[in-house]
Amino acid sequence: MTIASAPARRRAGKRGGLDRPAATGHRRSGFRPAGYAWILPALVLSVGLIYYSIGYTGYISTLSWNGTSPDPTQVGLHNFTQLFSDHVFWLAAQHTIISFVATFVIQTVLGVVLAVMLHSRPWAGVLYKIVLFVPVVLAPAITAPVFRQIFAANGPLNALLQHVGLGAIAVPWLAQPGTSLMAIIAISIWQWTGMTFILYYAAMGQIDPEVLEAAELDGAGNVRKLVSIVWPSLRGTTIALLTLSAIGSLKTFDIPWLVTVGGPDYSTEFFGTMIYRQSIILSQVGYGAAISVMVILLALVMGVAINVRPWRSRAAAGAS
Amino acid sequence: MVRSLCIRNALRLATVVAAGTLTATALAACGSSTPAQVGSATSGNITWWGWTPQTNVGQQYIAAFNKQYPNIKVTYKQVATASYDAAIKPALASSVGPDVFDMAPGGGIGSVQLYSGSAVDLAPVVKAKVGPNWKSDIAPIGLKGLTVNGKVDALSVGSTYAGSIWINPGLFSKAGVTPPKTLDQWISDCKTFASKGITCFEQGAGDNGFNQDMLHAIADSIHPGLWSEAVAGKAKWTNPDLVKAMTVFKSMFSDGIFQKGALGVQQYPDVNNDFLAGKTAMVMMGTWYMQYSTADGAAAAVSAAGVSGAKPFPMVAIPFPSITSANNPAPLFGDADYGVAVNVKSKQQKAAETFVTWLGTNAKAQQVVADSLNDISSLKSVAPDWSSIKVVDQSTQEAALKTLIASTSNVSEARLGDVGTALGQAIGDALQAVGTGQQTPSAAMAQLQSSSGQ
Numbered sequence: 001m002t003i004a005s006a007p008a009r010r011r012a013g014k015r016g017g018l019d020r021p022a023a024t025g026h027r028r029s030g031f032r033p034a035g036y037a038w039i040l041p042a043l044v045l046s047v048g049l050i051y052y053s054i055g056y057t058g059y060i061s062t063l064s065w066n067g068t069s070p071d072p073t074q075v076g077l078h079n080f081t082q083l084f085s086d087h088v089f090w091l092a093a094q095h096t097i098i099s100f101v102a103t104f105v106i107q108t109v110l111g112v113v114l115a116v117m118l119h120s121r122p123w124a125g126v127l128y129k130i131v132l133f134v135p136v137v138l139a140p141a142i143t144a145p146v147f148r149q150i151f152a153a154n155g156p157l158n159a160l161l162q163h164v165g166l167g168a169i170a171v172p173w174l175a176q177p178g179t180s181l182m183a184i185i186a187i188s189i190w191q192w193t194g195m196t197f198i199l200y201y202a203a204m205g206q207i208d209p210e211v212l213e214a215a216e217l218d219g220a221g222n223v224r225k226l227v228s229i230v231w232p233s234l235r236g237t238t239i240a241l242l243t244l245s246a247i248g249s250l251k252t253f254d255i256p257w258l259v260t261v262g263g264p265d266y267s268t269e270f271f272g273t274m275i276y277r278q279s280i281i282l283s284q285v286g287y288g289a290a291i292s293v294m295v296i297l298l299a300l301v302m303g304v305a306i307n308v309r310p311w312r313s314r315a316a317a318g319a320s
Numbered sequence: 321m322v323r324s325l326c327i328r329n330a331l332r333l334a335t336v337v338a339a340g341t342l343t344a345t346a347l348a349a350c351g352s353s354t355p356a357q358v359g360s361a362t363s364g365n366i367t368w369w370g371w372t373p374q375t376n377v378g379q380q381y382i383a384a385f386n387k388q389y390p391n392i393k394v395t396y397k398q399v400a401t402a403s404y405d406a407a408i409k410p411a412l413a414s415s416v417g418p419d420v421f422d423m424a425p426g427g428g429i430g431s432v433q434l435y436s437g438s439a440v441d442l443a444p445v446v447k448a449k450v451g452p453n454w455k456s457d458i459a460p461i462g463l464k465g466l467t468v469n470g471k472v473d474a475l476s477v478g479s480t481y482a483g484s485i486w487i488n489p490g491l492f493s494k495a496g497v498t499p500p501k502t503l504d505q506w507i508s509d510c511k512t513f514a515s516k517g518i519t520c521f522e523q524g525a526g527d528n529g530f531n532q533d534m535l536h537a538i539a540d541s542i543h544p545g546l547w548s549e550a551v552a553g554k555a556k557w558t559n560p561d562l563v564k565a566m567t568v569f570k571s572m573f574s575d576g577i578f579q580k581g582a583l584g585v586q587q588y589p590d591v592n593n594d595f596l597a598g599k600t601a602m603v604m605m606g607t608w609y610m611q612y613s614t615a616d617g618a619a620a621a622v623s624a625a626g627v628s629g630a631k632p633f634p635m636v637a638i639p640f641p642s643i644t645s646a647n648n649p650a651p652l653f654g655d656a657d658y659g660v661a662v663n664v665k666s667k668q669q670k671a672a673e674t675f676v677t678w679l680g681t682n683a684k685a686q687q688v689v690a691d692s693l694n695d696i697s698s699l700k701s702v703a704p705d706w707s708s709i710k711v712v713d714q715s716t717q718e719a720a721l722k723t724l725i726a727s728t729s730n731v732s733e734a735r736l737g738d739v740g741t742a743l744g745q746a747i748g749d750a751l752q753a754v755g756t757g758q759q760t761p762s763a764a765m766a767q768l769q770s771s772s773g774q
Binding site for chain 1: 405406409412413431434435437438525526527579580581582583584585586589590741742745749752753755756758
């Protein structure tokens, strides 16, 4: 927000509004000197800390270094060539893609459905909102051991499945490569659906009720209103969540590390766990930095791909 | 107007970039080290970080130290095992890290190979304080693992040995079985436990370190000494006896010894908590578990683990069951459990050296170490004072503990000290691949041989 100078205010008063063009006919510049004073501290911190760290990571990725030795060895792009031939890297990429698609789709469906239900103003709706959002604020360090117990071979989940006659699918979820990733994805969905719900709930609140009433008068049912009016209006929110999910999947670490340590046999390995394992446990800091650089590049590519103009045009159309 | 606007915008941009560059430069300067300040040898405030001992045991050591050096205040911070390397690495790189920190042999947690450069050479320090023959009373296995290229990076506080099985005798009585002496009896006992709804044996198979201990013990039972030869590169990992050991490890998942879902379980905290809570009849832990033989130690561990309603029970260690009919003696293997090192950047280096030397070489200090039962004393001349140790059940546990400690005096095989980081990871990968069924034992050992670079 900018504060207009006194001459600008006088000019505005004569012409009846700040939004009218200046007498010269040129568009007024959007930059105000006072704006930089407000954002400079955060900008300095951002440039100084974040981008310096990114640059330094890029430098470390060209080293063979254990993180403590005073004499790292310069190896150029060797870490990157090693990365592309590392089957664990490709496993992590595969798990990231699967996790991204599964969590985004399921969280979107659940978020929209829950938001629609709560927009119908049920009894104790506030309580439902709180319950849905609580997992978002719980620390993974607390939830991870709990979920390790829940998904244990003799844990409560399997006890419930056996109780309802589904004992055939009561497996040791975290001990098998085929089911461990599913368990991690389930935990992520449990944790973040509340965030999706809140954002969709807020976005739905912006839809003009008269549009929905008009559709109802024209004979549209709930499903038709949801598909033809509500969903298109949520496109902007969906794109934002798509971007967040993509970046979130790339930096997944806490849940897979705390629950399964990336195992068994790398079946829940993600880029984040791989970076941690290489940098901290194996003290291959240069190699870990190379993986980090790849993650940054992938995040940039995904961010650009998701936010390209065609998507934005449709989002603008949907919002209008 | 337009030109002046462009100049103003350019100036603003230049200001931002300059500010950012200055900040970046300042941040880079923050990382530079400051010269160590030595301080006094008899007074000062020092900090000690370690993944072990437990906080209450650490406080015992400090209290005993302060009887002799009341003016050196030691603050001990126990860092979770899984977080230790992530915490200590940046701390040692900074100028505000701990004065004293734990190190361990081998390439695992607190690796002496990794942190050697951050530690003061303690050989001249100890020689000056204790005398030229200081090494003669130190157990060699403790000294060897913490010495790199002739530099004594840390002083062993005590040694630990793995290869034993700890049991809950109460559960054995309840099931009506006796502790297993052979693999066949182990399988049979587990069937009986299962029929009674009791967990027979728990393995945190999601934890490669303890899987390695299991494989090592099996290998030693089949062919004593072969494991160490393979680690040293003098034998191949594809040796038939090592492949057999891996095959036995794999069979433990299917023949009822390992609990269902073992690969999704961690030794700490899951298996540890279940055993201390009295839910499991057997676990494979080492001599560090002796500390839970005492009433205080067990109660503290159960409380720290957050297990409610559990009561200490008289746990005892038994030899590892014989895997073959050759009935080879049950193997133990071990190293220094951990050593304490002095940070080269410590501003209280003299006080830190006093504490470290005291803890590693002083008989009174080592008596405290021995009596806490966390480690086997690093001094040959020190043994636990059983008159001052209160175990849960003196009649059953004291004799078993004495037998266990006596059996460590002949151990020469290292547990972790000769296994580097990369080899440890390769062994872990092989164990996980076999445990999940992704590879056969022979294929896994072939890949291990290939990865070992030997």
